[in-house]
Amino acid sequence: MEINVKIPKTRNGKATFKLIVDTAVELFYVQGYHNTSIGNITTNAGIAAGTFYLYFPNKLTLYKYILMEFQHDIRKRIAEKVSLVEGRFEKEKEGIKTFINYAIENPHSYNIIWESLYIDKQLFSDYYQGFAKRYERGLEQSIKDGEMCEVDTELVSWILMGVSNFVGLKVLLKLGTDKGSADQVVDQVMNIIKTGIFK
Amino acid sequence: MEINVKIPKTRNGKATFKLIVDTAVELFYVQGYHNTSIGNITTNAGIAAGTFYLYFPNKLTLYKYILMEFQHDIRKRIAEKVSLVEGRFEKEKEGIKTFINYAIENPHSYNIIWESLYIDKQLFSDYYQGFAKRYERGLEQSIKDGEMCEVDTELVSWILMGVSNFVGLKVLLKLGTDKGSADQVVDQVMNIIKTGIFK
DNA sequence: CTAAGATATGAATAACCTTTCATGTTGTGA
DNA sequence: TCACAACATGAAAGGTTATTCATATCTTAG
Structure with a gap:
């Protein structure tokens, strides 16, 4: 762009x-x-x-500039954090944790990224597609490594984005009574993703 | 309101x-x-x-009127569909399936509901909180019935909303190559939710 | 048929917004 | 110190928009 x-x-x-x-x-x-x-x-x-x-x-150009700054920032931070841990599960966990923590520490960026859907749909679409693509690569690796079930990696990447975005949203809107820090929330989330919720 | x-x-x-x-x-x-x-x-x-x-x-009042119409509509339809099946897992599945199908058939409503975050944050917050509360009740019942693990129902309800919203979004944006109908996508999603994704 | 309430019109007003530009100021390399 | 590029100003032009209101038409009960 x-x-x-x-x-x-x-x-x-x-x-x-x-x-x-x-x-x-x-x-x-x-x-x-x-x-x-x-x-x-x-x-x-x-x-x-x-x-x-x-x-x-004009204003739109300013907006795009800001959006790109945030995108770059968040991706860089996730990549850094993820590279510090071993194992696919731990990497996924660290990625989600970093994303949610980033959302909490930078509510501005979170808000501005979502708003792109109502400013320029293409921007929004590009952003999440790019994010999904990165996820997919990691997930495919996990499957190869035998750490993950054979799943539709594209679908799972959207599921994981949905989970982290909405959990971030929940924390951000300060909805409900959060028991503990973001890290604890993420631990719970990862347990659910790991084992499923039904008996 | x-x-x-x-x-x-x-x-x-x-x-x-x-x-x-x-x-x-x-x-x-x-x-x-x-x-x-x-x-x-x-x-x-x-x-x-x-x-x-x-x-x-004014325009905002018109928007609120439309938003309330859609909310009423979607909730009614989910309630109807869910009441037709037995078992908590089947009910959750039917709920998510109905939501995603609704999003596909009524992209207008989906779009307008999300946009509320950028029109009046309170509207958005109220909407999702209301949705979450309904979910929680169902989940609590499932736990009582022994069909579901002991989970934080509030958190899980946000996770499920995130999953269905983003899967709906993916389908809506026509991103990626979707293998089959919404029903098939939902089947996959439910399998993942049921058993988790990690070995 | 008629009066009254409901519905419809569109010109006019006032507020607000973007963008330009002629003019002015500042900082710095030579 | 001087010249020049970079930076800064704010008034003004030109456009769009929300909202009002005097006027007109429609519908129907009596």
Whole structure:
């Protein structure tokens, strides 16, 4: 995806650029993309309306820039964490745990990624398809290693995304009475995935 | 939730009301809530701008009305289907199957329900909390009946919602190469939920 | 037939939003 | 110090949108 962002060249420029991005992230989170105007962003950032256009041609481009930052960030973090443990089950567990923890620590990113479905369906579709593809590779390896049953890896990857997204959502919305930390929630989740829920 | 809708009294009025609702459902689905203006709706419906305000005070109220219609519809349909089968496992299976089939047959409703997160967070939260509560009751019964392991029913209900929502999403986005009908996908999903995925 | 309530119209208003641009300021390499 | 590129400003133009309201038409009970 090509993004038409003007990268600033001086320290001052970089600071203003970051100010715009940070302000937008906060506003998108609090009031949503569509309810946030460029005037909103510049006013909250304490800069003039025209300054925005020094760096971004429009709001959508700013949004895409932010989305890509988060995507890169979350994937990098999951890859790092997963590489530190051995065994497919442990890797899956670490991946889900990292995702949920990331969602809790960065509710902004979680919110902004989901919102893409209502900004540009293609962005959303690309994002989850990309995520699924990564999952599939790992799952196929697990099956080869004899650690996992013969399952439809594509379907299972969507199931696992659904599980982690909704458990993250539950924690995020602060719904219900959570017994303990995210790590404990993830342990429970993994037990369920491992053994199933029916007798 | 109180909704400030003026219910029409004559046959003509009812027809116009329905026309507004149907047009809005279609437009919200195709171009999203935020990209749909009231002018859009009235033009597409072939009525005057002012006519809209005979029945709805604003766009948000119309949206809430539509959302409640869909919620009622989907819950009713799941309850009906679930009541026709015996055994907790079969009931869960039927519930998930009905949900996914509903999503496929009514992509409009699926889309509109998710969008609530970006229109009014409370609406979204209420919706899924309500859904979760229903699930929990069923799950508790299953545990009593000895059909299900001792699990955190609240957590499991969110897991099941995540699974069905994302599998529905996958099918909806027409991602990947789906082998067979929704029913077959659901059979696979239920097998996974039943026995877990790890050896 | 007629009065009244229900329904429908669309021009007008006011608010808000994006984007441009002429002008001004700042920082820095030579 | 000076010249120049980078950065910043905010008023103004031009567009879109929500909402109101004076007016008109339809429907039906009596």
